[in-house]
Amino acid sequence: MLKIKNLDVSYGKIQVIWDLNLNIKDNEAVGIFGPNGAGKSTLINAVIGLINNIDGEILFNGENIVGLSTHQIIKKGIALVPQKRELFPLMSVKENLKLGSAYIPSAKNKTDNNLEFVYSLFPILKEREKQIAGTMSGGQQRMLAVGRALMSSPKLLILDEPSIGLQPSLVTDLFKKLNEIKKEDVSILLAEQNVRQGLKVINRGYVLENGRIELEDSVKNLSSNEHIKKSYLGI
Amino acid sequence: MSFSLKKSYRLLLLLILFMVIIGIWRPNALLDGLQRGSLYAIIALPLALVLGILGVLNLAHGDFLTVGFYLIYMLYSRFNLDPLVSIVPAVLFLILLSGGIYLLTVKNVLKDGHLNQLLITFGISLVLIETINIIWTSRPRNVYTDYAYSAIEVGGFRFGTYELLYILIAVAVLVALQWFLKNTRLGQATFAVGQNPKGARIVGINVNFVYLFVFSVSIGILGIVAGFMLPRTAIFPGVGSPFSLKSFALAAMAGLGNLNGILIAGVTLGIGEAVINSIPNYGGWSDIVFFGVLIIVIISRSYRRAR
Numbered sequence: 257m258l259k260i261k262n263l264d265v266s267y268g269k270i271q272v273i274w275d276l277n278l279n280i281k282d283n284e285a286v287g288i289f290g291p292n293g294a295g296k297s298t299l300i301n302a303v304i305g306l307i308n309n310i311d312g313e314i315l316f317n318g319e320n321i322v323g324l325s326t327h328q329i330i331k332k333g334i335a336l337v338p339q340k341r342e343l344f345p346l347m348s349v350k351e352n353l354k355l356g357s358a359y360i361p362s363a364k365n366k367t368d369n370n371l372e373f374v375y376s377l378f379p380i381l382k383e384r385e386k387q388i389a390g391t392m393s394g395g396q397q398r399m400l401a402v403g404r405a406l407m408s409s410p411k412l413l414i415l416d417e418p419s420i421g422l423q424p425s426l427v428t429d430l431f432k433k434l435n436e437i438k439k440e441d442v443s444i445l446l447a448e449q450n451v452r453q454g455l456k457v458i459n460r461g462y463v464l465e466n467g468r469i470e471l472e473d474s475v476k477n478l479s480s481n482e483h484i485k486k487s488y489l490g491i
Numbered sequence: 492m493s494f495s496l497k498k499s500y501r502l503l504l505l506l507i508l509f510m511v512i513i514g515i516w517r518p519n520a521l522l523d524g525l526q527r528g529s530l531y532a533i534i535a536l537p538l539a540l541v542l543g544i545l546g547v548l549n550l551a552h553g554d555f556l557t558v559g560f561y562l563i564y565m566l567y568s569r570f571n572l573d574p575l576v577s578i579v580p581a582v583l584f585l586i587l588l589s590g591g592i593y594l595l596t597v598k599n600v601l602k603d604g605h606l607n608q609l610l611i612t613f614g615i616s617l618v619l620i621e622t623i624n625i626i627w628t629s630r631p632r633n634v635y636t637d638y639a640y641s642a643i644e645v646g647g648f649r650f651g652t653y654e655l656l657y658i659l660i661a662v663a664v665l666v667a668l669q670w671f672l673k674n675t676r677l678g679q680a681t682f683a684v685g686q687n688p689k690g691a692r693i694v695g696i697n698v699n700f701v702y703l704f705v706f707s708v709s710i711g712i713l714g715i716v717a718g719f720m721l722p723r724t725a726i727f728p729g730v731g732s733p734f735s736l737k738s739f740a741l742a743a744m745a746g747l748g749n750l751n752g753i754l755i756a757g758v759t760l761g762i763g764e765a766v767i768n769s770i771p772n773y774g775g776w777s778d779i780v781f782f783g784v785l786i787i788v789i790i791s792r793s794y795r796r797a798r
Contacts, residue, residue, distance in 0.1 A: 304693065330695040342690035344683050355683055358676065359695035404694065 257282050257443045258303070258412055263312035265295070265302045272298045273467045276312075280412065285434075285444040287454045287475075289488060290464035296447040297339060299464070300416050303445075304336055305329045316412070331360055335410035339417045341401040345390030349381055352389050352400055356407025363409040373440075374403040377433055395426045402433070412443045419450040431457055451488040455479055502755050513762055518648060520769040521762060526654035528761020529661035532754045533716050535738035536664060537709030542739075543748040544685045544705045547597060547608045551616035553734035555710045559585055559717030560726045561623055567634050567721075574634055578718035582711045589710035593703055601702070616732065623728040631725045639722035653723065660719060664712060665754055681705060685748070740785045746792070760784060 258280040265273040273295045280286045288296050301307045303314055305326040314322050321329050330336075335356075344352050350371075357363040357370060375382035378399045384392065389400060398418060405413060415434070419427040427450065434457045438444060448454035455461070461478050463471035471483065478484050485491040514521045538552045559581045566572040566580065592615060600607045639653045672678040684691045684701045692698050724730070741760065745752030763784055764777040 306689075306692070325697070325699070326692040327695045327697045330693060336693045338689070338693065342687055342693060344686045344690055346686050347683075355679065355694050358679065408695065 257284070257317065258445070259313075259315040260303070261313040261315070263299075263302065263310065263314065265298055265307060265311075266309045267298075267307075268309070271467070273302070276464075276467075276469055278462060278469070280443050280445060283438075283441065283443055284460065285438055285446065285458045287451075287458035287461035288445070288447045288464050289449070289451045289454060289461060289484075290447075291449065294464045295467040296464055297416055298467075300336065300414055300445075300447060303329075303414065304334060327359070330408070331362075333362070333409075333411035335405035335408045335413050337398075337401045337405045337413070337415045337418055339420060341397050343389045343397055343400055343404070346388065348386050348388055349392070349400055350385040352404055353381070353385075353407050356404035357409070360408040363407065366409055367407070370407045370409060374406055377406075377436060378403055395422055398422060398426075398430065399433075402430075402437075406437065410442060412445060413437065414445045414447075416447050417449060418446070419448060419453060427453055451484065502752065506755050506759055509759065510762065513766060517766060517769050519650070520765040522650050522654070523768070524762030524765030525758060526657045526761070527765055528758035529657040529754075530716070530720065530757075531734075531737055531741055531761055532757030533657075533661045533664050534713065534734050535741040535753050535757060536668065536750065537712045538735070538738040539742040539745070539748070539750065539753055540668075541706055541709050542742055544681060545597075545601065545702050546605075547601070547612065548605070548739060549597075549706075550609060550612040550735050551619060552710075552713075552738055553731035553736075554616045554619040555585060555589060555731070556713045556717055556734060557623060557726070557728065557731035558588065558619055559714045560721055560724070560730065561627055563718055563721050564627075564632055564634060564726060574636065574718050574721045578715055581717055582714035585714045586707045586711040590703060590707035593706045597706065598699075598702070616735070620728050620732070627728070629728055631727045633725045634721050636722045656719060660715065661754060661757075664715070665750065669750065677701070677704065737781070740782065744785050744788045756788075 258278075260276060260278040263273055263276040263278075264271060276299065278286075278288075278299075288299065290296055298307065302310050303321075305321070305324055305328070308323075310322055312322070313320055316329075316332055316334065319332075321332065344355065347355070353371060353374060354367060357367045363370065375385075380396060381399060381403055384396070389397065392400065398421075402415070402418070418430055418434075422430065431453045434444065434446070438457065444457070446454055446458060455475055455478065458475055460474050461472070462469050463478075463484070471478075471481065473481065510521060510525075513524070534553070534556065538549060541547060541549050541552075562581050562584055563572075563574050563577040566577040567574060596611050596615060597608070600611050640651065641653060642649055642651045670678075672682050680691065680696045680701050681704070683694070683696060684698055688698050691701070741753050741756045744756040744760070760781050763780050767777045767780050768774045
């Protein structure tokens with residue numbers, strides 16, 4: 257599905273990601289864990305073409321997508337739930353969701369089905385479909401951002417710290433939903449600081465520290481890894 | 492930056508009250524002000540759109556209007572084309588010209604600070620003015636058509652019919668613009684980009700294309716304005732420049748992004764100016780009143796916000 261080879265990413269003269277290799281198989285959920293400033297968001301921005309200062313290869317279904325612009329990459333079947341949600345605050349919930357598929361040729365005729373799926377996943381969005389997005393609570397806006405991403409029938413769903421700024425009960429809820437989404441025909445790339453919750457969703461994980469991959473393993477081995485336990489789980 | 496399509500009922504009521512009072516006191520000034528104000532509004536609308544979506548204040552806005560004037564004038568003097576017919580080629584030419592200028596200049600400063608954007612559009616403004624000066628010299632020119640001076644008389648009160656067209660065009664352009672934003676694919680994309688460019692990118696909207704589209708079509712609208720204004724306006728290379736400032740003033744007065752508000756603000760200021768002009772020997776005060784009203788509105792708005 258997604259294969260990243262020898263990726264270097266810089267902001268101007270400052271290199272943030274060093275020689276990174278990563279791959280995601282079909283229908284696999286992969287986590288990237290790491291502290292603040294490790295380069296998780298930078299990696300994601302590089303994948304979806306929001307950063308251009310890139311060396312290396314990013315292959316999506318065998319095709320190199322480095323150098324394409326964001327809207328072209330999104331149309332190939334990658335959807336993003338950004339850290340800051342990036343909704344359209346003056347539009348209603350439903351309008352936001354519909355924009356999620358309106359500009360994706362492959363998802364346009366599935367709008368009604370996808371809308372139904374999103375509403376079944378997050379019933380609150382159906383209740384509030386006429387509410388203006390900017391007036392909703394942070395947790396609801398996060399759900400809307402996830403819903404909007406799902407509207408495009410993505411093959412790869414990227415989530416950038418979905419737990420950030422949410423109260424613990426909502427985080428648990430959201431990760432339950434991610435497990436439901438996993439049952440659909442979609443791969444997931446989850447960047448998280450909340451490793452404890454993240455481990456409940458993923459099949460395999462990478463640990464990213466100071467712009468380098470320090471560790472890659474299955475979820476089982478990661479949970480018992482000493483470094484993970486000490487630095488991320490506080491055991 | 493965002494822009495809303497909200498209805499401004501309260502302001503509209505106030506404006507109607509204001510118009511009724513002026514209408515009783517000085518009916519001529521009311522008509523003069525309505526057409527003046529509508530003109531300001533249609534010229535300001537595209538500027539406000541570019542300001543709201545791209546976040547760029549285009550100081551060359553009025554000079555693109557001048558380019559439209561001279562193009563239509565040339566078609567009139569060389570091929571004897573009626574200015575209203577020339578609107579079509581003028582709009583097309585302005586779209587191409589401004590699209591080209593956008594790609595060569597403005598596009599590259601979108602991510603820079605506002606100062607760079609102002610400098611580059613100021614530069615474009617000077618280049619346009621001087622190019623026109625070289626080709627057509629600074630001699631004032633005008634176009635004569637019969638219909639522009641037709642008048643009708645109602646109840647012993649005589650007024651020109653042609654100016655009334657300005658009001659219709661202003662309303663038509665506003666309605667068309669709102670319809671476009673609400674009901675078309677590209678319009679919704681434009682609306683989305685205006686609210687959140689990054690959000691628009693990640694739903695697959697080609698934001699760079701939307702920017703190009705908004706910039707060039709906004710300037711294209713000026714071609715329509717130029718065609719209707721030319722029969723009643725003597726043109727010279729600097730004729731459009733004051734409109735850049737006045738348009739920005741209207742956009743600021745309406746509140747950034749409030750499209751309906753621009754029509755209301757335009758008509759208010761237009762009538763204000765016309766009333767001053769109708770008082771003998773005080774015509775020179777009209778600009779002072781225009782910007783005086785603007786300053787009062789902006790101060791009162793920031794005062795309300797501060798409370």
